[in-house]
Every structure is written in C-alpha cells, then in structure tokens.
Amino acid sequence: MNIQTDQSMLRRTLRAVSCVVLSLLPVMAQANQVNLNINLATPVMEAEQSHRAFIKVSLEGFKQQDKQARIPANVAIVLDKSGSMGGDKIQYAREAAIMAIKRLDERDIVSVVSYDSRVQVVVPATQVRHQQRIYQAIRHIQANGNTALFAGVSKGANELRKFLSRNKVNRVVLLSDGLANIGPQSASELGELGASLAKEGISVTTIGLGLGYNEDLMTRLAGFSDGNHAFVENAEDLASVFQYEFGDVLSVVAQGVNIEIHCHNGVKPIRLLGRESEIMGSRVTTRLNQLYSEQEKFVILEVEVPAQQAETELELVSVNVAYDNLFTQDEEQLSGQGIARFSASKQAVTAARDDKALEAVVEQVANEYSREAIEARDSGDVAGAKKILQDSASYLGSQAESLSSPRLQKQQEEALQDADALETEQDWNKQRKELKARQYKRATQQTY
Amino acid sequence: MKKTTPILLAVIIILPLLLLAWFGVRLQLNQQQVVAHQLSNLVTGRLQRIDEQFQEHFFRLQQGFMRQAEGLQQATAGQHSVAPVRRFIGQSAVVQQMFVLSANGERRFPPRDQPLTQQEQDFVELTRKLLREPERFIMPVLDPVAQVRPSIVSASRSELQSAPLSESVAQKSRYSADRAVESLSASAGLGLAENPHGWIAWFAEAGLQQxxxxxxxxxxxxxxxxxxxxxxxxxxxxxxxxxxxxxxDQIADADSNNEIRLINARGDIAYSWGGLRADEAQKPLQTMPLSHPLASWHLAYYTAELPVAITGWLGLIVLLMLLGAGLSTLAYVLYREHSRELRVAEQRVNFVNQVSHELKTPLTNVRLYTEMLEQTLPDDEPLAQRYLGVISSEAGRLSRLIDNVLSFSRVKREGVRVRYQQGVIDQCLAQVVALFTPVLSAHQLSLRFTGKATQACYFDSEALEQIMNNLLSNCEKYAAAGRFVDIQSWQTQQADGLYSYIRVTDFGPGVSLDEAEKLFEPFYRGSDKLTEGVSGTGIGLGLARDLARAHGGDLSVDRSDTDAASGACFLVTLATPIESVTA
Structure with a gap:
C-alpha cells in the first residue's frame, strides 16, 4: 500500500513535471519553430496553504539555419542632430550608422532621418544598393538646433511604412542625447506612440547617448514597442552598440508574438514581471515584437494559488502564443499549460524545485526591487531607496547561495554598488540611466 | 535778378524730382502692399490646404471606422461582445479605446459585468461624463445641405462638441479615397455615412482627445x-x-525662407518645418485655426522679413537720378546762357554809359560856346540868333538824354541818391518851364504854369528838374497835338511834414488804364499807335518815378482829372521838409 502510494506519487510527480516542461515535445522536433516552455519555480507546493507562485513562460527562437537565408530588414535610423550632438558625437554617430549599414545588403531597406527642431529625411527608404550614396548623405549631417524627437520618430516610422511588411524586420533605431523639447515630450505620450507602432509591427530601439537624455522616455518608447534600449556614455561606443543592434535585427526569426495566459481553478494573477502587460480578471496578455535566433525571451508571472489538498494536481495556467514565423511566413500558434502538484512533504517540494526557473524569477524580482528603488529615489527618499536595494541584495545573496548561481551573485554585487552610489547627487543622473538601461536589459533579456 | 535765377532753376529741378519721387514711392508702396496681399493669400491658401489634408485624414479615418464598426456589428450579430472588440482594439494602431452604447444608452463596452483592464478602467473614468449624456450622440440625419453646417450637438460646454466634418471635404475625398472603400464594400460605402455620426473633441488629461x-x-x-x-x-x-x-546648401525651393508651425491646444509647437528658423520674439505672419476636430490647434506661418522688391526701388532711384542729372544739365546750360546774356547786356549798358560819358564833355563845350556865342552875337543877326537857339535847345535835349542814361545806369548800379538843398519849388519849376518854353512852342505847344508852391523847403532840385524834364519831353513827344501843357504846383502840410505836388497835364491822346502802370517799367514804350514815328529810350518815366520815390514821394498817373476826356495827367508828389535833413 505504502509502496503503491509512493509509486503513484512518483508517477504523478513525473507526469506533472513532464506536463509542465515538455508539453510541447512533439513541436520541438521541428526545426523552424519557436519553443514554448512553461516552468514553475516550484512545481511541487506545500499543501493546505496558499502560495505565491512564479511561472516562467519562455520562448526560444529557433536557429537561423543559413546566414544567407535571413529575414530582410527594414530599418530607419533616426539620428539626433541637435546642437548638443555637436563635435565628436555627431561624427561618431555618423560613422556608427555607416558601419551598421555596411552589414546590410540588397535585400534590406534602409532610411535615415535626422532631426533637430526640424526633421530631415536624409535618406528616404531605399534598398541598400548604392551604399556610397547613402554614406555620402549621412556624412552631410551637421549638428544644430533643438530636439524634435517625436517628429523624428514619426518620420522614421513613416519611412518604414513605405516598405512595411510582415516578412521584414521593421525597426526604427533612434539615437538621442537630449531631452525632447519640440512636440510631445512626455514618456507616456512616446509610450503610446510606441504601443501604436508595435501594433503595426514596428519596434523602436532607443539608444541614449551621454547624460542628457530622458531615460524614462527612451525606455518606455522601447518598452512599448519591444525594441532594445542602450545607454551609451561615450560616443566612441556607439559603433559597437549599432553593431549589436543590427546583429539583433538580422537574427530575428519570429515577429508579432502575442502571449495570452489564462489562470484557472481560482488562481489569481498578481503581476507580470518585466514587461508591459494587461491583466484582466484571470487573463493576462502581453506581446513581444520579435524573437531572435537562438535567444530565449521569457516573462515571469506571479500568481496566487489557493490552498489545496495534498497529493492533488492543479492546472494553474494555460498559455496560448501566436506569432508570425518569418521563415515559413505563416502565423503559428503554440499552447501549453502549467500544472502544479501539492504535497505535504517539504522534501518533495525542495527536490522538485526548478533551479533555472527560480534563478530567472529571482533575477526579475530583484529587477523589480531596483525599479522601486528608482521610484523611491525619484521621490527624494534616498534612505528608502537604499534600503530597498540592500534588501534586494540580501535577497539575491541568499538565493544565490541556495541556487549556487554566479549570475545572481553578480547581480547582488551590482545591487550593493547601486545602493552605495545612490547617495551622491551628481552621480545619480548617470546612475539612473545605467540602472534604467540595466533593468530594461534584464526585463527584456536583451543580449547587449 | 541775380539771385532769383538760381532759385528758379533749382525749383525747376527739384519740383519734378519731388513729384516723381512722391509718385514713385507711392507706387512702390502700393506694389508692396499688393505683393504682401498676394503673399498673404498664398499663405492662407497653403495653410488651408494643410487643413484640408487633415480633414481628409479624418475623413479617411471616419470611412475606415464606419466600415470596421459595421464589420464588428456583423461579426457579433449586433451584440458587440467583448472579445472581438478587444481584439479590434488590440490590432488597431490608431484606436486607443472604444466604447459601445446600446440604443437605450447603456454601456456595452467596456463591459459592465466583466473585469476591465487598467486602460479600460481609465477610459471609463475619463469618459464617464461624456457617456452619461447619450443624447450627445443623437444627431438627426440631416439632408446634405443642412449637414454642411457643423452642427454642435447639445454641447453644454464649449470644449465639448460633436460635429461632422465639413461636407465639402467629405465630398472631395470621396473622389480620391472612397474609390477604394467602395470597391471593398460596395454595399456599405454610401449607406454607412447616412447613419448619425460625428467627431467629438475634448480636453482629456494632457491634451485634445478625439x-x-x-x-x-x-x-x-x-x-x-x-x-x-x-x-x-x-x-x-x-x-x-x-x-x-x-x-x-542648395535649397532653391519656396520653403527656404519661411517656417510653418503646427501648434497644439496648449500653445506648444507640435511640429515645424521650413527653411527658416524663426526666433522666439518673431510674430507669425499669419495664423489659422484648424477645423474641427482639431479646433483648438492652429497653424502659424513665419517668414523672413518681407522680400523687399529691391529692383523696384532701385529702378525708381535710378530714374530719379537720371532725371535729376538731366534737369541739372539743362538748368546749368540755361543758367550759363542766361548769365552770358546778362554779361553781354551789361557790357552793352557799360558801353552806352561810356559813350554817354564821352559825349557829355564835348556836349558841355558845345553848349558853353553856344551860350557864349549867343551873348556875343549882335542882336541884328536874327538868322544866326535863331540858328544858335536851335543848336542850344538841341544840345540841351541831348544833354538831358545823356543825363537820363547816366542816371538810369547809376540808379541801377547804386540806387538813387537825393541831395537836399534849400530852395523854392516854384523857382525851380520856373527854370524848367523857361527852358522848355522854346522847345514846346516849336511844336505849337504852350505851357501854362500855375505855381503855388512858394514855401521854401529842402529838396533836390536836380532830381526835380530831371523829373520835370522827363515829363515835359514826353509831352513834347506824344502830346504835340494838345496845344497846351498845364503845370500846377501846390504844397500841403501833413502830419509828417510838408509835401509838394506838381501836376503836369497835357491834352494829347492820353494813357489807357491798362497801360498806366506799364509806362513806368524800363524800356516800355506805350502802344504802337502812340510810339509810331517817335524816338525814345523808354527809361524816362521809370527813372522819374524812381527819383520821386527816393524823394519820399511818388509819380503816378492821376485820375482825378479824367473828366478832361483826353490827355495824360501825371502827378508828382515830393516830400519836401522845411527843416534841413541829412540824406
């Protein structure tokens, strides 16, 4: 009897885990398909009590098999040429743009828009064929004037629209070193524009140069349109950032990824870590604009699980993912579910722990702390912010130890350094930009 | 004479120049106004085209929305269930949120009985007031004519208005954009617009929300x-x-020197374009509010300083300068001609003076010896006596003539000088009368002298003689047919001293009224009829009057005696003080 129950428990555990991890095994066999993984940080939970559980929903882009068979890109480079860009900065920016365009070829469409208080379409959307002519036009860009960032992005997006296609990677690469001061200039307005562009399949990558730009605006614009964001302190580094960015652009394998998570059986969604999302009753939706070759993108959903009896299984969530596969040019669907098991044995709980998923969870939770710290610091509460970061560090420390994860350790060190750096006012501007950029990268699993 | 000529010439130059300049400037200014007006028309046209473009954009949106709304209606069988609407919102790039009200004003979306997303909750909060008044959306379908007027439907507050786009734009874009629409859903295209519809613009959160x-x-x-x-x-x-x-930097397009700004409801620049970078202080040349539903926005047109029609001004200046140069040359030539003539005339006068002067000495000798001969000649040679008398009187006449010429030129040169000496007027007159009696009697004229100016006084006897000589020789010349010449003299005591009067009356042809004044002008000689066959220099009367005036009196044609029917009557007035005066 005892053995029987043990056996049945083992079987059930196995089934549960396999269900969670490998619900998409048959799909994985196909090469040109996105992998959907749904992992619970704690697949086995203690019975008879309610839990806060974290579910990691991850998508991994398939490998781009042939470098030559990549997806064509449709890129608009939007360069800030306001007065503050004068001197070296604009020169580096021009060279970075030229270097980046060198990676493109005839399949791709490129356009270059520059803006100060006005917007100039330097290179209208064109196939990358006569490269010298494009470079020539870029080299003519001179810095002066104000910063009409909104109009610049609008015109850049408009250039993209000329060749807008679901089969291309449509991206605006925005470089700015200053505050938008002509046209809309609030982070929320730019965020709404980003969201609107994302619906058309355009994402905006924002590169903040120097210490003068508005990191909230830039991260929001990137966040709502699922582009990348980078903080570049020295203009010399622009070239490498542009290289990374174009590397990303050229390795996109899927676009327009909609993730819809339904919570079942009284499970209540609390928050989605890392990304903008909509929570509506038991439904959570979010979207990624693109998946890159061999890159994992994930979201962490925190849910509240009501108390369950021991030895029961519960379907917590079901996940539906829809995306455009750029290789097959089809809209494809994936689905899966997250199932938890409940056990009275603490050992079983510990044994079943999914370390990798938990690591990701801890990373994102700490990232949320970091955001809160910025908010506290913004409201002038330096001590509070510091405390949040220190708490975050100790949380990271303990988890790093139990998971023996060097990544978390590193993050802990960062948190401690950040806590120290909060104090001085003059460093804060730079610190904030760094923090914002780092948070953004963590949240979106940006590669650079 | 010397001074007035340059002034006159200057006026001749300056007046036309000024006139031309005035007209030219007026013309130029008018032209500039016309240009400015044309520019403003152009700008208005341009701004209006932009507004029309915006209206077309809204119209296209409207067409799209109507089709999509109909599509939603069909897809959900009129229920507008939540999922498809949400899906629509999720896919539409231009739509932020939607609401659906049922016929009885109940809210169907965002749903009342289902959980809402944060965004939907915010939207419900934002539009609560708007949705509570469903009559806002009940706009009777009007016939197209009435629809032209953007009717504001029960707008309780001014910022809240609902109106269809202006019909003209709708008509216009129906040709351009609606082709596609019709081909997509031929049945829907026209019928949809007949349902009540409209745009609402109101201020929400940070700006205008449509x-x-x-x-x-x-x-x-x-x-x-x-x-x-x-x-x-x-x-x-x-x-x-x-x-x-x-x-x-080759920008040759029309945008190079202007700037157009799109300015939002808060007065911030939303977008600007053009080659000019207007600074803060500059005023826009023109602003134009945009049509509904962007009513609180406007366009502002800035331009560089009005392009001055340099060529026009340059032309005017060149024209003025050419004219000025031409006129100056002309004036200079005239002036030179004139002054040369003056010089020649002066030389002639000098010549005459000199000749007169040269004549005077021999003439004096002639008279002296004639006189001496008269005295020494025995009385029994009447013939010789008579001849001598003629020689004497002619010599006297010549002498007077020369005196006249010399006096005239002296008067012209240095003005009249009067030398007062004590004497009696009548005595002086008597001498003159005695002198002239033989001359006049030769012309069958007899002098009748009535002297009543017997009071001794100070006067210039030479001047008086000269005046009388002139008057009497005129009588000799012109009034020979009159038989008599009357000379009357009298004196009256007036407030400022003693005045002597001499009236010389003849009975010749007389002087017409018109001529009276001209007689005194130098070198003027009465009418042809009168002067025919009579020699004269034409300076006598003028000189006489100058002398009389210098003497504090006058010489005038007297009219008090016009009852004499014919004959000229000259009245000489002289101020003859009793006490000595220093002149």
Whole structure:
C-alpha cells in the first residue's frame, strides 16, 4: 500500500513535471519553430496553504539555419542632430550608422532621418544598393538646433511604412542625447506612440547617448514597442552598440508574438514581471515584437494559488502564443499549460524545485526591487531607496547561495554598488540611466 | 535778378524730382502692399490646404471606422461582445479605446459585468461624463445641405462638441479615397455615412482627445477614441519634412525662407518645418485655426522679413537720378546762357554809359560856346540868333538824354541818391518851364504854369528838374497835338511834414488804364499807335518815378482829372521838409 502510494506519487510527480516542461515535445522536433516552455519555480507546493507562485513562460527562437537565408530588414535610423550632438558625437554617430549599414545588403531597406527642431529625411527608404550614396548623405549631417524627437520618430516610422511588411524586420533605431523639447515630450505620450507602432509591427530601439537624455522616455518608447534600449556614455561606443543592434535585427526569426495566459481553478494573477502587460480578471496578455535566433525571451508571472489538498494536481495556467514565423511566413500558434502538484512533504517540494526557473524569477524580482528603488529615489527618499536595494541584495545573496548561481551573485554585487552610489547627487543622473538601461536589459533579456 | 535765377532753376529741378519721387514711392508702396496681399493669400491658401489634408485624414479615418464598426456589428450579430472588440482594439494602431452604447444608452463596452483592464478602467473614468449624456450622440440625419453646417450637438460646454466634418471635404475625398472603400464594400460605402455620426473633441488629461462615433443600424453608438500621439504622428507624416542641408546648401525651393508651425491646444509647437528658423520674439505672419476636430490647434506661418522688391526701388532711384542729372544739365546750360546774356547786356549798358560819358564833355563845350556865342552875337543877326537857339535847345535835349542814361545806369548800379538843398519849388519849376518854353512852342505847344508852391523847403532840385524834364519831353513827344501843357504846383502840410505836388497835364491822346502802370517799367514804350514815328529810350518815366520815390514821394498817373476826356495827367508828389535833413 505504502509502496503503491509512493509509486503513484512518483508517477504523478513525473507526469506533472513532464506536463509542465515538455508539453510541447512533439513541436520541438521541428526545426523552424519557436519553443514554448512553461516552468514553475516550484512545481511541487506545500499543501493546505496558499502560495505565491512564479511561472516562467519562455520562448526560444529557433536557429537561423543559413546566414544567407535571413529575414530582410527594414530599418530607419533616426539620428539626433541637435546642437548638443555637436563635435565628436555627431561624427561618431555618423560613422556608427555607416558601419551598421555596411552589414546590410540588397535585400534590406534602409532610411535615415535626422532631426533637430526640424526633421530631415536624409535618406528616404531605399534598398541598400548604392551604399556610397547613402554614406555620402549621412556624412552631410551637421549638428544644430533643438530636439524634435517625436517628429523624428514619426518620420522614421513613416519611412518604414513605405516598405512595411510582415516578412521584414521593421525597426526604427533612434539615437538621442537630449531631452525632447519640440512636440510631445512626455514618456507616456512616446509610450503610446510606441504601443501604436508595435501594433503595426514596428519596434523602436532607443539608444541614449551621454547624460542628457530622458531615460524614462527612451525606455518606455522601447518598452512599448519591444525594441532594445542602450545607454551609451561615450560616443566612441556607439559603433559597437549599432553593431549589436543590427546583429539583433538580422537574427530575428519570429515577429508579432502575442502571449495570452489564462489562470484557472481560482488562481489569481498578481503581476507580470518585466514587461508591459494587461491583466484582466484571470487573463493576462502581453506581446513581444520579435524573437531572435537562438535567444530565449521569457516573462515571469506571479500568481496566487489557493490552498489545496495534498497529493492533488492543479492546472494553474494555460498559455496560448501566436506569432508570425518569418521563415515559413505563416502565423503559428503554440499552447501549453502549467500544472502544479501539492504535497505535504517539504522534501518533495525542495527536490522538485526548478533551479533555472527560480534563478530567472529571482533575477526579475530583484529587477523589480531596483525599479522601486528608482521610484523611491525619484521621490527624494534616498534612505528608502537604499534600503530597498540592500534588501534586494540580501535577497539575491541568499538565493544565490541556495541556487549556487554566479549570475545572481553578480547581480547582488551590482545591487550593493547601486545602493552605495545612490547617495551622491551628481552621480545619480548617470546612475539612473545605467540602472534604467540595466533593468530594461534584464526585463527584456536583451543580449547587449 | 541775380539771385532769383538760381532759385528758379533749382525749383525747376527739384519740383519734378519731388513729384516723381512722391509718385514713385507711392507706387512702390502700393506694389508692396499688393505683393504682401498676394503673399498673404498664398499663405492662407497653403495653410488651408494643410487643413484640408487633415480633414481628409479624418475623413479617411471616419470611412475606415464606419466600415470596421459595421464589420464588428456583423461579426457579433449586433451584440458587440467583448472579445472581438478587444481584439479590434488590440490590432488597431490608431484606436486607443472604444466604447459601445446600446440604443437605450447603456454601456456595452467596456463591459459592465466583466473585469476591465487598467486602460479600460481609465477610459471609463475619463469618459464617464461624456457617456452619461447619450443624447450627445443623437444627431438627426440631416439632408446634405443642412449637414454642411457643423452642427454642435447639445454641447453644454464649449470644449465639448460633436460635429461632422465639413461636407465639402467629405465630398472631395470621396473622389480620391472612397474609390477604394467602395470597391471593398460596395454595399456599405454610401449607406454607412447616412447613419448619425460625428467627431467629438475634448480636453482629456494632457491634451485634445478625439472620438469618432457612429450609430449602427441597431441603434448602438460605437465610439472610437483615437490614440492622440499616434494621431499627431500621422498628421506630422502628412506634413513635409524639412529640406536636407548639404550639397552646397542648395535649397532653391519656396520653403527656404519661411517656417510653418503646427501648434497644439496648449500653445506648444507640435511640429515645424521650413527653411527658416524663426526666433522666439518673431510674430507669425499669419495664423489659422484648424477645423474641427482639431479646433483648438492652429497653424502659424513665419517668414523672413518681407522680400523687399529691391529692383523696384532701385529702378525708381535710378530714374530719379537720371532725371535729376538731366534737369541739372539743362538748368546749368540755361543758367550759363542766361548769365552770358546778362554779361553781354551789361557790357552793352557799360558801353552806352561810356559813350554817354564821352559825349557829355564835348556836349558841355558845345553848349558853353553856344551860350557864349549867343551873348556875343549882335542882336541884328536874327538868322544866326535863331540858328544858335536851335543848336542850344538841341544840345540841351541831348544833354538831358545823356543825363537820363547816366542816371538810369547809376540808379541801377547804386540806387538813387537825393541831395537836399534849400530852395523854392516854384523857382525851380520856373527854370524848367523857361527852358522848355522854346522847345514846346516849336511844336505849337504852350505851357501854362500855375505855381503855388512858394514855401521854401529842402529838396533836390536836380532830381526835380530831371523829373520835370522827363515829363515835359514826353509831352513834347506824344502830346504835340494838345496845344497846351498845364503845370500846377501846390504844397500841403501833413502830419509828417510838408509835401509838394506838381501836376503836369497835357491834352494829347492820353494813357489807357491798362497801360498806366506799364509806362513806368524800363524800356516800355506805350502802344504802337502812340510810339509810331517817335524816338525814345523808354527809361524816362521809370527813372522819374524812381527819383520821386527816393524823394519820399511818388509819380503816378492821376485820375482825378479824367473828366478832361483826353490827355495824360501825371502827378508828382515830393516830400519836401522845411527843416534841413541829412540824406
């Protein structure tokens, strides 16, 4: 009897885990398909009590098999040429743009828009064929004037629209070193524009140069349109950032990824870590604009699980993912579910722990702390912010130890350094930009 | 004479120049006004075209929304269930949120009985007031004529208005954009617009928020709230971008010296383009408010300082300068000619003076010896006596003539000088009369002298003699037919001293009224009829009058005696003080 129950428990555990991890095994066999993984940080939970559980929903882009068979890109480079860009900065920016365009070829469409208080379409959307002519036009860009960032992005997006296609990677690469001061200039307005562009399949990558730009605006614009964001302190580094960015652009394998998570059986969604999302009753939706070759993108959903009896299984969530596969040019669907098991044995709980998923969870939770710290610091509460970061560090420390994860350790060190750096006012501007950029990268699993 | 000529010439130059300059400037200013007016018309046209573009954009949106709303209605069988609407919102780039009101004003979307997303909750909060008044959306379908007027439907507050786009634009874009629409859904295209619909613009949160609403055939009112930043982005994309500098900065288009700004409800610049970078202080040349539903926005047109029609001004200046140069040359030539003539005349006068002077000495001798001969000649040679008398009188006449000429030139040169000496007027007159009696009697004229100016006084006897000589020789010349010449003299004591009067009356042809004044002008000699066959220099009367005037009196043609029917009557008035005066 005892053995029987043990056996049945083992079987059930196995089934549960396999269900969670490998619900998409048959799909994985196909090469040109996105992998959907749904992992619970704690697949086995203690019975008879309610839990806060974290579910990691991850998508991994398939490998781009042939470098030559990549997806064509449709890129608009939007360069800030306001007065503050004068001197070296604009020169580096021009060279970075030229270097980046060198990676493109005839399949791709490129356009270059520059803006100060006005917007100039330097290179209208064109196939990358006569490269010298494009470079020539870029080299003519001179810095002066104000910063009409909104109009610049609008015109850049408009250039993209000329060749807008679901089969291309449509991206605006925005470089700015200053505050938008002509046209809309609030982070929320730019965020709404980003969201609107994302619906058309355009994402905006924002590169903040120097210490003068508005990191909230830039991260929001990137966040709502699922582009990348980078903080570049020295203009010399622009070239490498542009290289990374174009590397990303050229390795996109899927676009327009909609993730819809339904919570079942009284499970209540609390928050989605890392990304903008909509929570509506038991439904959570979010979207990624693109998946890159061999890159994992994930979201962490925190849910509240009501108390369950021991030895029961519960379907917590079901996940539906829809995306455009750029290789097959089809809209494809994936689905899966997250199932938890409940056990009275603490050992079983510990044994079943999914370390990798938990690591990701801890990373994102700490990232949320970091955001809160910025908010506290913004409201002038330096001590509070510091405390949040220190708490975050100790949380990271303990988890790093139990998971023996060097990544978390590193993050802990960062948190401690950040806590120290909060104090001085003059460093804060730079610190904030760094923090914002780092948070953004963590949240979106940006590669650079 | 010397001074007036240059002044006159200067006036001749300056007057036409001034006139021309005035007219030229007027013309130029008018032209500039015309140019400015044309420019302003052009600008208005341009701004209006932009507004029309925006209206077309809204119209296209409207067409799209109506089709989509109908599609939603069909897809959900008029129920507008939540999922498809949400899906629609999720896919539409331009729509921020939607609402659906049922025919009885109940809210169907965002749903009342289902959980809402944060965004939907915010939207419900924002539009609570708007949705509570469903009559806002009940706009009777008007016939097209009435629809032209943007009717404001029960707008309790001014910022809240609902109106269809102006019909003209709708008509216009129906030709351009609606082709596609019709081909997509031929049945829907026209019928949809007949349902009540309109745009609402109101201030929400940070700016103007636009909602398009449309009532479907089931009586549901479907509202599309636009994504405001996206709308602005689309509008910006309708507007041109600025020219790219570079390639030698060759911007030859019309935009190079102006700037157009799109200014939002808060007065901030939303977008600007053009080659000019107007500074803060500059005033726009023109502003134009945009039409509904962007009513609180406006366009502002800035331009560099009005392009002055340099060529016009330059032409005017060149013209003026040429004319000035021409006139000056002409004036200079005239002046030279004139002064040369003056010089020649002066030389002649000098010549005459000199000749007269030269004549005087021999003449004096002639008279002296004639006189001596008269005295020494025995009385028994009447013939010789008579001849001598003629020689004497002719010599006297010649002497007077020369005196006249010399006096005239002296008067012209240095003015009249009067030398007062004590004497009696009548004595002086008597001498003159004695002198003239033989001369006049030769012309069968007899002098009748009535002297009553017997009081001794100070006067210039030479001047008086000269005056009388002139008057009497005139009588000799012109009034020979009159038989008599009357000379009367009298004196009156007046407030400022003693005045002597001498009236010389003849009975010749007389002087007409018109001529009276001209007689005194130098070198004037009465009418042809009168002067025919009579020699004269024409300076006598003028000189006489100058002398009389210098003497504090006058010489005039006396009219008190016009009853004498014919004959001239000259009245000499002289101020003859009793006490000595220093002249």
């Amino acid at each position: 909602i398009f609403w449309w009532q479907d055939s089931d009586g549901n009112t479907i509202g599309f709230a636009l994504n405001a930043p996206r709308l602005l982005s689309d509008l910006i994309n309708l507007l041109p971008s600025s020219a790219v500098m570079g390639e030698g």
